[in-house]
Amino acid sequence: MIIPGGANRNQRNGFFTGLIGNRKLSGNICEVLVGDPRGIRWIPQRGIMDKTNFYPIPVGFAKNGLPLYFAKANIGGNVCASALSEYFSGGALCLINGKISIPTKYYVLSYGP
Numbered sequence: 001m002i003i004p005g006g007a008n009r010n011q012r013n014g015f016f017t018g019l020i021g022n023r024k025l026s027g028n029i030c031e032v033l034v035g036d037p038r039g040i041r042w043i044p045q046r047g048i049m050d051k052t053n054f055y056p057i058p059v060g061f062a063k064n065g066l067p068l069y070f071a072k073a074n075i076g077g078n079v080c081a082s083a084l085s086e087y088f089s090g091g092a093l094c095l096i097n098g099k100i101s102i103p104t105k106y107y108v109l110s111y112g113p
Helices: none
Strands: 005-007 016-020 023-027 040-045 058-061 067-075 078-084 094-096 099-101 106-111
Touching: 078 094, 078 106
Parallel strands: none
Antiparallel strands: 005 016, 016 023, 040 106, 058 067, 067 078, 067 106, 094 099
């Protein structure tokens, strides 16, 4: 599960803080995406991800070994961060206030200008 949040070594309850629904989580283990922002871009998508014309950045692997990518969407004024695979039937799956939503439009983090 991808949990967007912030990392800071000076936080009291671990160095990572994120939100799931309305619940705040803290921890000591996380992965942080770093790099030159000029080398990445957000690619708009609808429905099942079609990576024909871009190369999405892998962020992990599903239990079945297939790669997962990072997606974001705006649902009802909330920004949703989600794991995504080209094999997910509806595209990106977002958890907003405890409910799964499938956005009509989402963005995939990709390499390149």
